[in-house]
Amino acid sequence: MNNVVNRRALRASALALAVGLVLVAGCKRDADSTAPAPAEGTAATQPGTIETPAATSAPVELRDVIETSPQAVVGISYPADIARYPGLAKALSDYAGSARGELQQAVDGLGNDKPTMPYELSLSFEKVLETPQLVVVSADGSRYTGGAHGEPLVARFVWLPEQQQMLTADKLVADAKGWKAVSDYVADQLRERVATRLSSEDMDPGQLQESLRSASRMIADGTEPSADNFRQFQPLTGADGKISAVRFVFPPYQVGPYSDGTQTVDVPASVLAPHVGAPYAGLFAAG
Structure with missing residues (x-):
């Protein structure tokens, strides 16, 4: 039991550290950056629409991500028990993977250069509703690849457990x-x-x-x-x-x-x- 508690405490501390690094970077951007913001009236880039299969039996393992380097900071967190809905878990994994892929593409474009402020991805998935008919997960965060502030990442996932499919607009x-x-x-x-x-x-x-x-x-x-x-x-x-x-x-x-x-x-x-x-x-x- 003590080992479980210790592991949970360690995980929480590590996530807090990653979020802290992201917030520090964001504050410095707001204070120091002179790069122009994206033009108002246009939506920030979002990962592509995730097409979730109607059902999947393959388990999807979701692990929180905490990575830091001179070029980039990445922090991703998932609900603890969402793997019980494999189709939903795959959709979350695909969304996070798309967001990370776009960040990595920007990092690769730096070559050997080091950005003035580290690029970053901060993404938190939260389970906001769970009933026998509906499971709803929110995704909120941002991706920074230069400029005055990051691109907002906003998504909602509505899973229908009985039908084993996503409810889309x-x-x-x-x-x-x-x-x-x-x-x-x-x-x-x-x-x-x-x-x-x-x-x-x-x-x-x-x-x-x-x-x-x-x-x-x-x-x-x-x-x-x-x-x-x-x-x-x-x-x-x-x-x-x-x-x-x-x-x-x-x-x-x-x-x-x-x-x-x-x-x-x-x-x-x-x-x-x-x-x-x-x-x-x-x-x-x-x-």
């Missing part, structure tokens, strides 16, 4: 009419949020109107009614285990500037349920 909502309803609801919420925030700031009327127009353009572009714009989501469940709302997640640059960070909007089941694909309607709360 194109399966969740069945048609264009459904995405229009989602788009309208989400855009209204985001615009109201921006208007409330800007109205509390000390701006002259002309500046306020221009800021509102600029924000509205970004929101309209990032919430066009298509599955691709809403591919990151996580169900929220009530006491009965049924989905009461779906939280759509938008990485920086999709619906606002980098400074706004990752944004979310919860769409209630009453808005979504009429448009959910027939095989998944039973997951939602009635009414």
Whole structure:
């Protein structure tokens, strides 16, 4: 028992060290870097969409990663017991592998040079929901390969244990009419949020109107009614285990500037349920 406790303590300490190194590097970048940030209004690069097989019997071993070198720092952590869902575990492994591959490509491009600040990958997978019908894992982190700040990495994985498959946005909502309803609801919420925030700031009327127009353009572009714009989501469940709302997640640059960070909007089941694909309607709360 003491050995198990010691191993867990060692793992936690090592992860804390890796995260600390990443945070120190990030703070130094913010203070010292003069390189331009990515253009606002464009989404940061994300690892490619992971196509998960409907079922897999092959076990996938996920191990936390802590690596440091003069050129790069890598820290990746996984939920402790996620390997019990092999298909989901493979999707997480593939996502992390894609993120590491892009970091390594940038490191290889350095040749023998040493960057002013080490390149880095910080990625944390967290299990945010687990029921007999749904397992949801969030992935949040960043990848830094030069510039003023890192590229945000934001993903959500919704696994259906009974069907042994991933629930993706194109399966969740069945048609264009459904995405229009989602788009309208989400855009209204985001615009109201921006208007409330800007109205509390000390701006002259002309500046306020221009800021509102600029924000509205970004929101309209990032919430066009298509599955691709809403591919990151996580169900929220009530006491009965049924989905009461779906939280759509938008990485920086999709619906606002980098400074706004990752944004979310919860769409209630009453808005979504009429448009959910027939095989998944039973997951939602009635009414």
